[in-house]
Amino acid sequence: MSARDEILAALGGARAPHAPPPLYAPTRALDVDLFARFAASLAAAGGEARALRAGESLADALAADLAFASAARVWSSLPEVASRHPDGSPRAPHDLDGTDVALLRGALGVAESGAVWWAPRDALERAAGFLAERVVLVVPRTALVADLHEAYARIDLGAEPFGCFVCGPSKTADIEQALVIGAHGPRALTVWLK
Amino acid sequence: MTHAERAGDFLRDPERARWHDASLWSLREKRDRAATAVPDWEALREAAAAIKRHTLASLPFYLARFEERARARGAVVHWARDAAEHNAIVEGLLREAGATRVVKSKSMLTEECGLNPWLEARGIELVDTDLGERIVQLRCERPSHIVMPAIHLRRAEIGALFHAELGTPEGLDDPARLTLAARTDLRRRFLGAQAGITGVNFAIAETGGIVVCTNEGNADLGTALPPLHIACMGIEKLIPRAADLPVFLRLLARSATGQAQTAYTSHLHGPRPGGALHIVLVDNGRSALRSRADFADALACIRCGACMNTCPVFRRSGGHSYDAVIPGPIGSVLEPARAPSAHASLPQACTLCGSCRDVCPVRIDLPKQLLAWRGELLVHTPHAGARRTALRAARFAFEHARVYAALGALARLLARVLPERWLSGRWNAWTRGGRALPRIPRRSFRAELARRRR
Amino acid sequence: MRVGLFVPCHVDQLWPEVGLAALDLLERAGARVEFPTDQTCCGQALLSAGGHDEARALARRFARVFDRYDAVVAPSASCTAMLRVHHPLLLGGAEAQAFAARCYELCEFLHGVLRVAPPTHAFPHRVALHAGCHALRELRLGRASEGGPRGEDPVRALLSGLRSIEIVSLARADECCGFGGVFSLVEDAVSCRMGLDRLDDQRAARAEVVTSSDPSCLLHLASLARRHAPELRVLHVAQILAGEKSA
Numbered sequence: 008m009s010a011r012d013e014i015l016a017a018l019g020g021a022r023a024p025h026a027p028p029p030l031y032a033p034t035r036a037l038d039v040d041l042f043a044r045f046a047a048s049l050a051a052a053g054g055e056a057r058a059l060r061a062g063e064s065l066a067d068a069l070a071a072d073l074a075f076a077s078a079a080r081v082w083s084s085l086p087e088v089a090s091r092h093p094d095g096s097p098r099a100p101h102d103l104d105g106t107d108v109a110l111l112r113g114a115l116g117v118a119e120s121g122a123v124w125w126a127p128r129d130a131l132e133r134a135a136g137f138l139a140e141r142v143v144l145v146v147p148r149t150a151l152v153a154d155l156h157e158a159y160a161r162i163d164l165g166a167e168p169f170g171c172f173v174c175g176p177s178k179t180a181d182i183e184q185a186l187v188i189g190a191h192g193p194r195a196l197t198v199w200l201k
Numbered sequence: 202m203t204h205a206e207r208a209g210d211f212l213r214d215p216e217r218a219r220w221h222d223a224s225l226w227s228l229r230e231k232r233d234r235a236a237t238a239v240p241d242w243e244a245l246r247e248a249a250a251a252i253k254r255h256t257l258a259s260l261p262f263y264l265a266r267f268e269e270r271a272r273a274r275g276a277v278v279h280w281a282r283d284a285a286e287h288n289a290i291v292e293g294l295l296r297e298a299g300a301t302r303v304v305k306s307k308s309m310l311t312e313e314c315g316l317n318p319w320l321e322a323r324g325i326e327l328v329d330t331d332l333g334e335r336i337v338q339l340r341c342e343r344p345s346h347i348v349m350p351a352i353h354l355r356r357a358e359i360g361a362l363f364h365a366e367l368g369t370p371e372g373l374d375d376p377a378r379l380t381l382a383a384r385t386d387l388r389r390r391f392l393g394a395q396a397g398i399t400g401v402n403f404a405i406a407e408t409g410g411i412v413v414c415t416n417e418g419n420a421d422l423g424t425a426l427p428p429l430h431i432a433c434m435g436i437e438k439l440i441p442r443a444a445d446l447p448v449f450l451r452l453l454a455r456s457a458t459g460q461a462q463t464a465y466t467s468h469l470h471g472p473r474p475g476g477a478l479h480i481v482l483v484d485n486g487r488s489a490l491r492s493r494a495d496f497a498d499a500l501a502c503i504r505c506g507a508c509m510n511t512c513p514v515f516r517r518s519g520g521h522s523y524d525a526v527i528p529g530p531i532g533s534v535l536e537p538a539r540a541p542s543a544h545a546s547l548p549q550a551c552t553l554c555g556s557c558r559d560v561c562p563v564r565i566d567l568p569k570q571l572l573a574w575r576g577e578l579l580v581h582t583p584h585a586g587a588r589r590t591a592l593r594a595a596r597f598a599f600e601h602a603r604v605y606a607a608l609g610a611l612a613r614l615l616a617r618v619l620p621e622r623w624l625s626g627r628w629n630a631w632t633r634g635g636r637a638l639p640r641i642p643r644r645s646f647r648a649e650l651a652r653r654r655r
Numbered sequence: 656m657r658v659g660l661f662v663p664c665h666v667d668q669l670w671p672e673v674g675l676a677a678l679d680l681l682e683r684a685g686a687r688v689e690f691p692t693d694q695t696c697c698g699q700a701l702l703s704a705g706g707h708d709e710a711r712a713l714a715r716r717f718a719r720v721f722d723r724y725d726a727v728v729a730p731s732a733s734c735t736a737m738l739r740v741h742h743p744l745l746l747g748g749a750e751a752q753a754f755a756a757r758c759y760e761l762c763e764f765l766h767g768v769l770r771v772a773p774p775t776h777a778f779p780h781r782v783a784l785h786a787g788c789h790a791l792r793e794l795r796l797g798r799a800s801e802g803g804p805r806g807e808d809p810v811r812a813l814l815s816g817l818r819s820i821e822i823v824s825l826a827r828a829d830e831c832c833g834f835g836g837v838f839s840l841v842e843d844a845v846s847c848r849m850g851l852d853r854l855d856d857q858r859a860a861r862a863e864v865v866t867s868s869d870p871s872c873l874l875h876l877a878s879l880a881r882r883h884a885p886e887l888r889v890l891h892v893a894q895i896l897a898g899e900k901s902a
Contacts (some may be wrong), residue, residue, distance in 0.1 A: 010286060014436065154447070154451070183354075183355065243802070559799050596701065636850075
C-alpha cells in the first residue's frame with residue numbers, strides 16, 4: 008500500500024462530509040471612513056497611506072517624493088511611471104536585487120488591517136516586490152473594503168499562481184521583542200490611493 | 202529530567218525569569234488589546250472551532266480534494282507516513298534538483314521531523330531564514346517558542362553570537378543593527394539558494410492552494426528566487442474553502458503577537474512559471490491522535506502560540522524546560538501522544554488555571570486534555586508505584602469519614618508537636634520553595650461544630 | 656429549602672473559621688442548614704493527581720451523602736467547580752447533571768439564590784481581591800481579563816456594601832496564584848514563584864488584606880505571606896462578610 012493509501016485508510020476513507028458550516032458573516036460597523044481606517048491600520052503596521060489629490064497624477068506625486076526622485080533602480084509595474092534599470096533590463100528574479108523602489112499595482116485594500124492584495128504578473132515582479140528596499144503600492148480608492156471577508160469575496164483566488172496580502176513593510180521583533188522595521192524584505196512601504 | 206527540575210534551574214536566575222515572564226506577558230496584553238478591538242472576536246473563535254472540527258471529521262475527503270486540485274495547478278503532492286519518510290522525500294527532491302544550498306522558513310513540522318540534522322548529516326547546507334530560528338540555529342539549540350524562537354535570549358547574548366558568527370562588532374547589541382547584519386547575511390543566502398523549504402499555515406481544499414504567513418518576508422524571498430519550492434505540512438492544516446481563510450487570518454496574528462495581520466500572507470497555487478512546487482503531506486502520528494476521542498481536538502491547533510504567552514507556568518519556566526519540539530500548553534497535549542514516557546511530566550506542569558482555553562482561537566479545551574493525560578501517564582511518572590498507592594490510600598481514607606477525621610487529627614497533632622526542623626526538611630515539598638507551614642488549628646471544623654452544639 | 660453545607664477537607668482540617676463563618680452567614684440569611692457529618696472530600700486533589708477512578712468513587716459517595724438536600728453550598732470555588740463540572744463528567748448521566756446543578760459556591764448562593772442584602776458593617780481596609788481560577792474560568796463568576804464568557808462576580812457584589820472598604824486594583828487582575836493542587840508539590844519552585852508574584856502585586860497596591868472565595872489559593876498565599884509578607888492578613892471572604900475582626 009502506498010503511503011497515501013495507508014494514511015487515508017488510517018483516517019477512515021474518503022467519504023463526502025456533511026455540509027460544512029455556513030460561510031461566516033462578520034459583524035460590521037456602519038459608516039466607517041474606509042480610507043481613515045485603512046490609513047490608521049497601515050500606520051500601525053509600519054506603513055504609510057497617502058491619497059492622490061483630485062487631478063494629481065501618480066507621476067506628479069512621486070516626482071515630489073525626494074527618495075523616489077533620487078532612486079537609481081526602480082521597478083515599475085505601472086505604465087504611467089517608467090522603470091529605471093541602469094544595469095540593463097532584468098531577465099531573472101535574482102537581477103532584481105539592488106532595486107531601490109518597486110512600484111506595484113494593488114487590487115484592493117483592507118481597512119481592518121491595512122493590507123493590500125497584490126498579484127504579481129510574473130516571476131520578475133514577484134521578486135521585485137520582496138527584494139526592493141522600498142515598495143510603493145497603488146490601489147484604486149474605490150477598491151477599499153472593510154475586512155478580509157469582503158476581500159476574499161472579491162478575489163479570484165488561484166487565478167494567479169502567486170497572490171499576497173502585503174501589510175506594511177517587512178518587520179521582526181525576534182530580538183528582545185524590540186520591533187525592527189525592515190527585516191529581510193522591504194524596509195518601507197507606501198500605499199497610494201488614487 | 203522532568204519539567205519541574207528544569208523549571209527549578211530556570212528560576213535559579215530570578216532576574217532573567219522575571220524578564221522572560223514580563224516579555225511574554227506583554228505579548229498576552231497585546232493580544233488582549235487586539236482581540237478587544239474586534240467586536241465579533243468570540244463569534245470568530247466559535248466559527249474557527251466549527252470549521253476545524255468539521256474538516257478534521259472529514260479529513261480524508263478534504264485531503265483527497267486538496268491533492269486533486271493542487272495537482273491540477275501543477276504542484277506535485279507527496280505523502281509521508283512518518284518523520285523518516287518526510288525527510289527522505291525532501292532529501293530525494295533536493296538531490297534530484299542538485300540542490301545543496303537550501304533556505305528554510307519557519308516550519309514546526311520540519312522541526313518535529315528533525316529535518317535539519319537529517320539533511321546536514323547528508324551534506325546539504327540548510328539555513329533557517331526566520332531571524333529567531335537563525336539565531337537558535339547558530340546557537341545549536343531548539344526554538345523555545347513556536348512563534349518567537351529566541352524569546353529566551355537577551356540582546357547581549359545575540360550580540361555575542363553575531364560577533365562570533367557574522368563578524369559584527371564586539372559589544373554591539375542594538376536589535377536594529379543586529380537585524381541589519383542578519384539581513385545582509387541572509388540576502389546573500391537567498392540569492393545563492395538552490396531550493397526553498399517552507400511550512401504551510403493553511404491548505405485550501407477547494408482551490409488546491411497553500412497559504413504561508415510571515416512578518417519578515419523570508420518565506421517569499423526563499424521561494425521567489427530559487428526554482429524549487431518544497432512546502433511541508435501536517436495533514437491537519439487543511440481548511441475547506443477560500444472563504445474560510447479570513448476567519449482564521451483574523452484570529453491568527455492577533456492571537457500570536459497582537460498584530461491585525463502578518464506583513465505577508467502569501468497564497469501559492471501551483472509553481473511559478475519555470476519553477477516547481479512540491480507539497481509534502483505528513484501524518485507522523487496525526488491520524489492516530491485523531492482516532493483518540495479525548496485528544497483529537499488538539500489537531501485543530503493553528504500554531505499561534507497564544508496559549509504559551511498566557512500560561513503562567515510557561516512564562517516562568519521557559520520553553521526549553523519542556524524539552525519538546527512544541528512546548529507550553531498545546532505541546533503538553535501533543536507531545537505525550539508521541540512519547541508518553543519522555544513527556545509524562547508535561548501535563549503536570551500546569552495549575553489547570555484555564556487561561557489557555559480562553560485565548561485559544563480554535564477553542565481547544567486544553568485543561569480538559571491535560572487532566573485526561575494525567576490519568577493515562579501516571580504509570581510513567583517518577584515514583585508511579587508510590588503515587589498509585591497514595592491515591593488508593595487517600596480514597597480509602599475519604600470513603601470512611603471516621604478514618605479521615607482520625608488521620609486529620611493525627612496529622613495536625615504531629616504538625617503542632619514536632620520540631621519545625623523535622624517538618625521543614627528538603628523532603629517537604631510544601632516548605633521547600635519558601636512557604637511556611639500553615640497555622641495549624643487545635644480542632645477541625647467538625648470538632649468545633651460538635652462543641653458548639655453541645 | 657434544605658441546604659447541605661459542604662466544608663472541604665482542607666477547610667475542615669486547616670481553617671475551621673471559614674466553615675463556621677459560612678455556617679453563620681447561611682443561618683443569618685434564614686437558610687435551613689445542615690452539616691452531614693459523613694462528608695469527607697470532593698476528590699479534586701485525587702483527580703488532579705491523575706486518579707480518575709479514585710475521584711469517581713468519591714464523587715459517587717459525595718452524591719449519596721448530599722443527595723437529600725435541595726442545595727449543596729461550599730465556601731470554596733474550586734471544590735464547587737469539581738462538583739459542578741467534573742463530577743458529572745466522571746459519573747455521566749442525567750442524575751449526576753441534575754445534582755451538579757444544585758451545587759453552589761457560598762457567595763454565589765448568598766447573592767444569586769438567597770439574594771441577601773450585602774452586609775454594611777465597617778471594614779476600613781485596603782483589600783486585594785484574589786480572583787481564583789476555578790471561580791473565574793470554570794464557574795464563570797466574573798470576567799477573565801483574557802476574555803471568554805462573562806458572569807457577575809458575587810464576591811465583589813457582597814463586599815460592596817461594607818463601610819470604608821477599599822478594593823485595590825492589581826497590575827495583573829486575575830493571574831493564577833500557583834497552588835494548582837498537586838502542582839504546589841510537584842512543581843514547588845514555579846508554584847512559589849507564582850504565589851510570590853501575586854503577593855508582590857498585592858503589596859505594590861498597598862493592600863492590607865488579601866481575600867478570595869477560594870480557601871486553597873488563600874492557604875498557599877498565606878503560607879508564603881507568613882514568611883515573606885507577614886504584614887498581609889489573609890482572610891476568606893466569608894470571614895469578612897461574617898464580621899470577623901481577626902484572621
